[in-house]
Amino acid sequence: MAIDIEQIKDKLGFGEDKIYAVMGEFSDPHDLVHAGRRIREMGYTKIDAMSPFPVHGIDAAIGVPYSKLGWIVICIALCGSATALLLQWWCGTYNYPLVIGGKPLFDFSFSIPITFELTVLFSAFASVIGMFAMNGLPRLYHPSANYRLAHRATDDRFILLVEADDPKFDPQITAEHLKSVGAGTVEVVIG
Amino acid sequence: MSMNQTDNYQLDATRWAKGRNTLMLTVLISVIACVAGYLNDPVQFHRSYIIAFSYVAATGLGAFFFVMVQYLTGSAWSVTMRRIMENIMITLPACAILFLPIAFGLKDIYPWTNRAANPLLGTKGAYLTENFFVLRTYIYFALWSIWIFAIYYQSTKQDKERSARQMNVIARWSAPGLFLAIVVGTLASYDWLMSLEPRWYSTIFGLYILSGGALTFMSIVTLICLGFRRAGILKNSITPEHYHDLGKWMFALTAFYTYMAFSQYLLIWYANLPEETIWYRHRSVGGWLGISLAMPFIRFLIPFFITLSRPAKRSLKMIAALAIWSIIVEYVDLYWVVMPTYFKTGPQISWMDFATLAATLSVCALVFWSRFRKNKLAPVGDLRFEQSLHFENA
Numbered sequence: 001m002a003i004d005i006e007q008i009k010d011k012l013g014f015g016e017d018k019i020y021a022v023m024g025e026f027s028d029p030h031d032l033v034h035a036g037r038r039i040r041e042m043g044y045t046k047i048d049a050m051s052p053f054p055v056h057g058i059d060a061a062i063g064v065p066y067s068k069l070g071w072i073v074i075c076i077a078l079c080g081s082a083t084a085l086l087l088q089w090w091c092g093t094y095n096y097p098l099v100i101g102g103k104p105l106f107d108f109s110f111s112i113p114i115t116f117e118l119t120v121l122f123s124a125f126a127s128v129i130g131m132f133a134m135n136g137l138p139r140l141y142h143p144s145a146n147y148r149l150a151h152r153a154t155d156d157r158f159i160l161l162v163e164a165d166d167p168k169f170d171p172q173i174t175a176e177h178l179k180s181v182g183a184g185t186v187e188v189v190i191g
Numbered sequence: 192m193s194m195n196q197t198d199n200y201q202l203d204a205t206r207w208a209k210g211r212n213t214l215m216l217t218v219l220i221s222v223i224a225c226v227a228g229y230l231n232d233p234v235q236f237h238r239s240y241i242i243a244f245s246y247v248a249a250t251g252l253g254a255f256f257f258v259m260v261q262y263l264t265g266s267a268w269s270v271t272m273r274r275i276m277e278n279i280m281i282t283l284p285a286c287a288i289l290f291l292p293i294a295f296g297l298k299d300i301y302p303w304t305n306r307a308a309n310p311l312l313g314t315k316g317a318y319l320t321e322n323f324f325v326l327r328t329y330i331y332f333a334l335w336s337i338w339i340f341a342i343y344y345q346s347t348k349q350d351k352e353r354s355a356r357q358m359n360v361i362a363r364w365s366a367p368g369l370f371l372a373i374v375v376g377t378l379a380s381y382d383w384l385m386s387l388e389p390r391w392y393s394t395i396f397g398l399y400i401l402s403g404g405a406l407t408f409m410s411i412v413t414l415i416c417l418g419f420r421r422a423g424i425l426k427n428s429i430t431p432e433h434y435h436d437l438g439k440w441m442f443a444l445t446a447f448y449t450y451m452a453f454s455q456y457l458l459i460w461y462a463n464l465p466e467e468t469i470w471y472r473h474r475s476v477g478g479w480l481g482i483s484l485a486m487p488f489i490r491f492l493i494p495f496f497i498t499l500s501r502p503a504k505r506s507l508k509m510i511a512a513l514a515i516w517s518i519i520v521e522y523v524d525l526y527w528v529v530m531p532t533y534f535k536t537g538p539q540i541s542w543m544d545f546a547t548l549a550a551t552l553s554v555c556a557l558v559f560w561s562r563f564r565k566n567k568l569a570p571v572g573d574l575r576f577e578q579s580l581h582f583e584n585a
Binding site: 056057066070074101102103109110112113 | 453463499501
């Protein structure tokens with residue numbers, strides 16, 4: 001059975017003819033924040049930024065809402081507490097009741113350390129797995145890698161981009177806008 | 192925006208005098224009330240006073256610890272409010288004077304002063320003698336005071352000199368100073384509070400009291416900053432970003448306190464040795480049981496879950512509520528530590544509990560305020576001051 005490359009490309013959501021975004025780069029994090037704010041003031045909503053390290057104020061500048069990950073973590077953490085308490089109560093009281101050192105079969109005193117541990121364990125898993133899931137990771141391909149200077153975002157460049165599904169997006173006009181706020185090497189990225 | 196506005200870092204003289212007069216009046220009224228209480232019922236006065244004294248001393252120790260931590264970690268976030276912290280720290284030497292009523296009332300406070308009633312003290316009897324007890328306390332205060340005055344002197348000197356020298360000198364003092372705050376602070380808490388039940392012992396007790404004191408300190412800093420903000424003092428220097436960090440600290444110390452308090456309880460519960468469990472036994476009878484059962488809720492669950500979310504820690508109203516809540520429950524906690532020694536059946540609240548607390552707090556507040564007459568409201572000479580003004584949480 002012959003593999004239809006075009007079909008797979010289409011299925012995975014990338015193809016030569018699809019515009020992903022207009023991307024530009026800055027060599028200074030302050031310029032990135034400043035330009036991001038100005039691009040947002042022009043009415044764009046699907047803006048993203050890439051930087052080698054966390055840049056203060058970029059979330060507010062390009063309008064990234066505060067992460068909802070915390071709510072996922074608290075729910076899973078409370079599940080962890082409940083799991084630990086139920087486990088200790090069920091094992092100690094029903095499954096294998098055993099009196100040790102004259103202590104009760106179940107008590108909130110001795111069950112707290114295990115409850116604490118399982119709460120922390122569940123929150124850690126929820127944080128890491130939740131972060132990966134909400135970022136759509138892991139993935140083998142991302143169109144932003146087609147940008148000529150994409151690899152510099154892990155080194156010494158700060159990249160600003162406007163995605164093609166932005167309602168105000170127009171390849172030429174948006175590219176002009178990005179240049180007007182000081183971005184260098186502006187490219188229309190396809191993929 | 193506040194970024195472009197600057198604050199006046201010197202307190203206005205008339206404003207300072209007004210504050211001093213109010214505090215003087217409070218000191219006067221509360222001290223008169225304490226004297227009246229002493230003449231009326233010296234035993235009750237001394238018992239109320241040991242709580243009031245421990246409350247301000249633990250807060251002062253918390254301040255001592257935190258100021259040194261700020262220097263050792265080189266933190267920038269806290270610089271704009273560090274003078275407030277340092278002025279609270281300098282109330283600790285004043286506690287040496289506040290200790291005098293205890294030094295003269297040992298017989299009313301400590302059961303170990305009555306040898307006939309405590310024949311089983313054993314070798315502890317050599318340690319818990321009245322003269323040695325007072326001597327030890329003043330050695331603790333002498334050590335702390337040397338460090339505190341040295342740090343405070345360098346910090347105010349930096350306001351004028353604006354050099355990195357003072358910063359480095361204080362950091363050098365701070366490393367051994369942490370030892371003084373924690374280890375000597377632990378010894379002090381053993382003397383002042385643990386020896387109330389002379390045969391009982393718990394090695395974590397010092398950290399239990401100190402973590403409570405650290406939380407009170409952070410809460411008081413928050414309330415002072417918010418009060419200053421309302422009065423328009425340091426309004427542009429202590430921003431919501433700084434309050435967010437104070438909120439984080441109160442949250443963290445709430446958890447840390449709980450860790451200490453629960454560790455102490457769990458180990459004693461598990462080992463189940465009569466000489467250790469007696470302390471909790473005294474706190475699980477009569478009216479004390481209710482407070483003991485409420486402790487996990489008022490000291491942990493309620494403040495923890497209320498301030499768990501980021502928006503809560505960024506709300507000035509919420510952190511003000513958390514700070515007020517924390518300083519109230521800390522007093523309840525110390526009351527619960529001290530009073531079961533005397534009242535076996537349950538709490539017996541006296542008006543002197545409030546009068547003595549008002550006296551120690553207002554004396555410390557006066558010491559705190561008096562430092563602002565000449566000194567700046569913030570360490571403007573600190574090299575990280577600019578950085579702190581523009582501090583933002585990630």
